Amino acid sequence: MLVFGGIALIAIGMIFGDIFAVFILHQNAGEQGAALSRAAQAVADKNPAGVNEAFGHLGALLESRGTKVDAHVHMIGAGYLALLLALVQPYIALSARAKKRLAALFIIGGIFLPVGIFSIHYVGLAYSPFPVIGWASIVADASGALLSVALAGELWGFWRYTRSATDTLTDTPIPDENSWQQRALMSGGTWLILLGFLHGAWYAAVDLYDHEAQEITILGTMLDSAAANNMVSATRQVSNFGNLAGAKAVNIAAHSHIIEFGLLSILLSFIQPFVFLSDKWKGRMVKMLLGGSVILPVFVLLELKWGLVAGGIADLGGLLVIIGLIGMVVGVLRYSGSLDVVEASR
């Protein structure tokens, strides 16, 4: 349940991320720029009420974007944790029934947490019994509590295992397959994480402080230009502000995605014995996953130079990772199906 649920959560989270990147992200950035332009125009018109109105709209746009990013990140994060929990099940000293219930709780929490977060922007405070917290936030918080309860239960089981006199595992440990697919995922994942670290260090050393200084300069110039009624210059600064936000976003996205894909590859390497596919198909899925894991962050970075062409290739990279993940989910389903057949024939 944890292996299947974990991979499914990651795959759905990635599909959502791809849809968000293609259909919402760029449009939202454009609307943010328009709202900032309206604020600058209100400055030029000596209209403080217009400024507040523009900033109110900007806040709503940022909430819309932020909740979607959070939903994407939390769904994938819950998927990673589910896979991690699957790895430690042999060390959880609880009954099979209790383990199953904890796994179900975790997966339910992992589904409803991002659904709740996503709905925050749309549900707002409608029919809420509280003055500042809406129903969507309540669903998200309750799902977070479910995840915490499930994790506390797993910790309790681990504590019981460490306190038990015997060293006997409570479940069959995940076998060491030592296939080339497993080794490729393991060592490929390690290299991806290393590349992500190096890119992060490079960004922090070369661009981070420069970007921070540029942002303040642009905002200052934008205000000066608008106050001097020079809307041509103010509009140029709004555009510069958008470009700078884009540069920061692609660097952070490339850094976090390459490390996440590395972590995902290593986690998936452990569950390869449960992927019931032919050697050839297993290999194809691994190649797609690793290939997509390199293509997506590299072309996200290249978006700064190549624009939408690079963005399209990055989305294709994401699609490759999703296909690799779905292939592995099918393999896990076939594995559990084969176990059911063996059980039924007894």
Added chain:
Amino acid sequence: MTSPRRILILGGILLAAFGMLFGLHYAVFVEHQTLDRMGGSLATAFVQAANRDMTQAGTAIDSYAAVKYDYVREVDAHSHWVGLSMILIVLGALFDRVGFSIAVRQTLAWSLLLGSIAFPFGVILQATHHGGRLPSAIAIVGSGLIIAGMSGTALGLARRRSES
């Protein structure tokens, strides 16, 4: 459980717990107030500019810059502590496959753990001690330790692969 694995797995779990507690404290007591100040400063800058009070507008922009500088580092420290802890735990699970002696693996494990503690610590110090060189030095040494540990791990895995 071998010693390098214990360093990574136990260290990773403790770091995750610390990172999450830090995040919880930050979300409850600091983040909303910081976001309010950040958004408020920017809006104030535009409103003051609309009123043609450019001195107040400049002050508000400076305030926005200072709050954002701290906010970025506080969130970065939290996310890096938790993210790095997950990497430590996962690496702990595979660390016996790294093709080096136990002493080398132990050094790599310590390098990864100490770097994972020090790097975000240096980042958070940048928010509390503006302009100081020590916080940046700690962050740089921390990230160097992580990169060195990760390079060694990647090489060790590749070495085992070529041996097998």
